[in-house]
Amino acid sequence: MNMKRISMAVCLFVAACGGEDNEPAAEPLAYEDMSFAERVVFMNDVVMPEMKEIFVAFDPKFETMACTTCHGNGAIxxxxxxxxxQIAPLPPSEEAFLEYIKDPEHMRWAQFMGEQVWPRMADLLQVEKYDPTTAPNGFSCSNCHTHTAE
Ligand code: HEC
Ligand code: HEC
Known part of the structure; x- marks a missing residue:
């Protein structure tokens, strides 16, 4: 079971997966071409402020958002x-995920992630969003979240 398919399960209930043009804007240097040091600067100057804005709009507790919010111990x-x-692990299969989001609180989060965090992060990194046919190696929930064992 390809865990990236969870991103597709999310498409059953969010609008972000439609045919709209998600082509990233042309920028001088794409994340993938950056050195590690350049990535640190990019995360600090671009990713943090942009992502913090959408996280805070979802829940004011993210006023204290930091590199550790996404990177956990990796930021230490x-x-x-x-x-x-250190980010809450997601269920290991599409089936288990659909079960998991029957909990309204999980659903609320998954919707925020699917509609805002996932597409915004992919745009910032200038990478394609995972799609089983057109972008099987694309960016997905599994680039940030680990998964629980079956
Ligand atoms: C909203 C989540 C998020 C936040 C907040 C965040 N990052 Fe990242 N960061 C990512 C993702 C996603 C990647 C790319 C992972 C991948 O390539 O799949 C990444 C990649 C990186 C990399 C490159 C790692 C490598 O192996 O080359 C560095 C360095 C980094 N981040 C530093 C930071 C720093 C410093 C901060 C705080 C200023 C920060 N990040 C905040 C999500 C985040
Ligand atoms: C850029 C990184 C990133 C991506 C991509 C991402 N998430 Fe998240 N997600 C997070 C972070 C960070 C948190 C934890 C916030 C916190 O500290 O409470 C989180 C929290 C969650 C939670 C709440 C878990 C809990 O028990 O508190 C769910 C559910 C979730 N994400 C689902 C998803 C799904 C589904 C996708 C793909 C559509 C996704 N996420 C994509 C970073 C990401």
Whole structure:
């Protein structure tokens, strides 16, 4: 089971997966071409402010959002490795995920993630969003979240 397919399960209930043009704007240097040091600067100057804005709009507790919010211990040991085991792990299959979001609180979060966090982050990184046919290696929930065991 490809865990990235959870991103597709989200498409059953969010509007962000339609045919609209998500082509990232042309920018001088794309994340993928940056050195590690350039990525640190980009995260600090671009990703943090942009993502904090949407997280705070969802829940004011994110006023204290920091690198650790996404990177967990990776922001402390300096690796910034993703996905982060400190972000709540998601269920391991599409079926389990559909079960998981029957909890309205999980649904509320999954909707925020699917409509805002996932597409915004992919745009900022200038990478394609995961799609099983057109972008099987694309950016998905699983670039940030680990998954629980089956
Ligand atoms: C909203 C979530 C989020 C926040 C907040 C965030 N990052 Fe990131 N960061 C990511 C994602 C996603 C990646 C790319 C992972 C991938 O390539 O799949 C990344 C990648 C990185 C990388 C590159 C890692 C590598 O292996 O090359 C560095 C360095 C980094 N972040 C530093 C930071 C710093 C410093 C901060 C705080 C100023 C920060 N990040 C805040 C989500 C975040
Ligand atoms: C850029 C990184 C990133 C991406 C991409 C992402 N998430 Fe998240 N997600 C987070 C962070 C960070 C939190 C935890 C916020 C906190 O500290 O409470 C979170 C929290 C959640 C939660 C709440 C979990 C809990 O028990 O508190 C759910 C559910 C969730 N995400 C689902 C998803 C789904 C589904 C996708 C894909 C559509 C997704 N996320 C994509 C970073 C991400």
């Amino acid at each position: 040991d300096g690796t910034y490795a993703m996905p982060s085991p």
